Amino acid sequence: MPNLVRMSFSIEEPLLKKFEKILKERSNSNRSEFVRDLIRDQLVQDEWQRNEEALGTITLIYNHQARQLNDRLIEVQHHHHDAILATTHVHLDEHTCAEMIMVRGKASEIRHIADALQDQKGVLHTALSMSSTGKKLS
Numbered sequence: 184m185p186n187l188v189r190m191s192f193s194i195e196e197p198l199l200k201k202f203e204k205i206l207k208e209r210s211n212s213n214r215s216e217f218v219r220d221l222i223r224d225q226l227v228q229d230e231w232q233r234n235e236e237a238l239g240t241i242t243l244i245y246n247h248q249a250r251q252l253n254d255r256l257i258e259v260q261h262h263h264h265d266a267i268l269a270t271t272h273v274h275l276d277e278h279t280c281a282e283m284i285m286v287r288g289k290a291s292e293i294r295h296i297a298d299a300l301q302d303q304k305g306v307l308h309t310a311l312s313m314s315s316t317g318k319k320l321s
């Protein structure tokens with residue numbers, strides 16, 4: 184564990200009130216932990232902007248009865264087999280599927296995979312959760 188260093192900063196009172204309101208709404212948070220989380224969020228955004236190695240989770244919602252959609256989705260994933268770490272498939276109802284695909288690679292490749300999956304006809308919704316390999320977060 185690195186040494187902890189205390190710091191202080193100035194902030195406008197109305198903004199401080201908003202900050203304290205946010206903290207109150209989060210049940211398990213203190214000021215220091217909140218600021219650390221904000222800094223790490225920014226570091227992750229920077230990793231994505233600089234197109235570094237990142238971790239992403241792509242969530243797909245689709246109707247499995249759409250023409251050859253399963254085959255097309257699997258084809259895209261096989262094309263990027265080196266980057267795809269794991270896939271979880273959940274049957275939401277009689278027709279609707281949810282698939283969560285965990286991807287590790289350059290940020291641009293993760294975005295490309297998400298776009299290629301979203302472009303398949305029959306995909307109802309795609310969400311990309313942008314996270315980090317964690318190497319630079321401590």
Ligand code: NI
Pocket residue numbers: 247272273274275279280281
């Ligand atoms: Ni299914």
